[in-house]
Amino acid sequence: MGLSELPPPVEETPGQDLPNMSVRPPGPQSRTWLTRFTRCSAPMGPQFRSESIVKADVPSGSIVLSKSKGVNLLDVDNNRYVDLAAGFGSLLLGHQHPNILRAMELQSERLMQGLGDVYPSDAKIGLLEKLARLHPAPDAQVILAQSGADAVTAAIKTALLATGRSRLIAFRSSYHGLNYASLAVSDLRSGYKDPFRKHLPQDTTFLDYPATEEGLTNCQARLQVELAKGDVAALVFEPILGRGGVIVPPKDFVQVLRKETKKTGTLLIADEVWTGLGRSGEWLYSCKGSASAEDAPDLVCIGKGLGGGLPISACIGTHQVMAAWEQEDEVVHTSTFSGAPLACTTALATLDVLSRHSLLERSARVGAAFLERLREKLAGTVVREVRGAGLMVGLDLSQSRGGAGELMARLLRHGYVTSTGGGARDVLVLTPPLIISEELLLSFEDTLQLSILQMS
Numbered sequence: 001m002g003l004s005e006l007p008p009p010v011e012e013t014p015g016q017d018l019p020n021m022s023v024r025p026p027g028p029q030s031r032t033w034l035t036r037f038t039r040c041s042a043p044m045g046p047q048f049r050s051e052s053i054v055k056a057d058v059p060s061g062s063i064v065l066s067k068s069k070g071v072n073l074l075d076v077d078n079n080r081y082v083d084l085a086a087g088f089g090s091l092l093l094g095h096q097h098p099n100i101l102r103a104m105e106l107q108s109e110r111l112m113q114g115l116g117d118v119y120p121s122d123a124k125i126g127l128l129e130k131l132a133r134l135h136p137a138p139d140a141q142v143i144l145a146q147s148g149a150d151a152v153t154a155a156i157k158t159a160l161l162a163t164g165r166s167r168l169i170a171f172r173s174s175y176h177g178l179n180y181a182s183l184a185v186s187d188l189r190s191g192y193k194d195p196f197r198k199h200l201p202q203d204t205t206f207l208d209y210p211a212t213e214e215g216l217t218n219c220q221a222r223l224q225v226e227l228a229k230g231d232v233a234a235l236v237f238e239p240i241l242g243r244g245g246v247i248v249p250p251k252d253f254v255q256v257l258r259k260e261t262k263k264t265g266t267l268l269i270a271d272e273v274w275t276g277l278g279r280s281g282e283w284l285y286s287c288k289g290s291a292s293a294e295d296a297p298d299l300v301c302i303g304k305g306l307g308g309g310l311p312i313s314a315c316i317g318t319h320q321v322m323a324a325w326e327q328e329d330e331v332v333h334t335s336t337f338s339g340a341p342l343a344c345t346t347a348l349a350t351l352d353v354l355s356r357h358s359l360l361e362r363s364a365r366v367g368a369a370f371l372e373r374l375r376e377k378l379a380g381t382v383v384r385e386v387r388g389a390g391l392m393v394g395l396d397l398s399q400s401r402g403g404a405g406e407l408m409a410r411l412l413r414h415g416y417v418t419s420t421g422g423g424a425r426d427v428l429v430l431t432p433p434l435i436i437s438e439e440l441l442l443s444f445e446d447t448l449q450l451s452i453l454q455m456s
Helices: 028-040 051-052 097-106 122-132 146-165 180-184 190-199 213-227 252-261 319-323 342-357 360-377 403-413 438-455
Strands: 065-069 073-074 080-083 142-145 167-171 204-207 234-237 265-272 299-302 315-317 385-389 392-396 419-420 427-430
Touching: 028 427, 073 146, 080 392, 097 342, 122 142, 122 167, 122 342, 142 146, 142 319, 146 180, 146 234, 146 265, 146 299, 167 213, 167 385, 180 190, 213 234, 213 252, 252 265, 342 360, 360 385, 360 392, 360 438, 403 419, 403 427, 403 438
Parallel strands: 167 204, 167 234, 234 265, 265 299
Antiparallel strands: 065 073, 073 080, 142 315, 299 315, 385 392, 392 427, 419 427
16 A cells, blocks of 8 residues: 555544534434335334334434445434444444545456355455454464354354354353344344244353453353353353443453363354454454463454445454364355455455554543543433443443433434443443544533433
């Protein structure tokens, strides 16, 4: 990459404007578009019921987006928002980052689609090499996929092949995706699983996710009992419970899991789809402080922000574990668009920008200051706890029934896009782009504090 193609410094990144609200959302154009949407889209989620569209004061009311730049979003009513959700945390570099757009333009002129694993593209091979180096193992290998759920499925398949076992261990309130393999190890909401339970694998054991040292001690004791049975292929975990409410476990959580799983040859699978690539302030939060592969998970799944806005994910593991795919019969995990050159190129551009501008270090530094200010400003309010790591923040409003949804709606009316998490949707989740200016965060804090005080 030449000097002329270097990305601009963070403070010069376009699209860092304050909200500008023309009409109260959802505006008339959004309601018109959403009415059309409900006629042709399968009715998933309460936010798209007719009353949510017609009434502007319904907490679950939605909007229709039309444009974006940097950390700003515009809806069809020309309201300008600050995006603190960033595509459920996936837009690490924000919207329309110039390096992502340039990478897409150049690659689209060369090769947009390859032939999977039959004739891999140069872009795919280059990305595989880059991703392999994220794992502490010097001989790590990679499976490319299309979504976080797809990557988790690849990891589970790998564990079944490598161990010859079938049982899995996961955590309550976890979320690993909605395809069948990842849904079997997810426990966020019963509605996601109950209608399909008869067709899901039944041999998954769920443990309580530890939020305290006492919880970790209890988790370890229960884990020892389950692993002693000798039939567990893998333990699947999130190093920070993401959609389950942004719960940060005790610092030695991963070390405890690693210690116990190694005793019985059980593989350790880290779902870093949310936490990885700087969202938590680390390349891989589960490998934080790991000097060698011995201390790291056997398999790590990444996705979301990897493609800079295009769908791509990966399962990264040690050569010893990945060798299980070498079977006498043809055994593969792939799809038509897995490792497509266009997405591979934007992924390479994303990794380059994250590294060149030290965005991981910035995420850790800006996120820590953000968390500290929020804890100070929101003390004594309906917010029970402020928690997180890097620019992955959760505000626990479980003491206020429906509080997170109400707060999300209030903030939307002020021009801030957020999301909710937790099994009861009782946590307001903030995952802004890693490039967001500190001035925008400070301005948001004032609006947030006022909105919460009005709820109290």
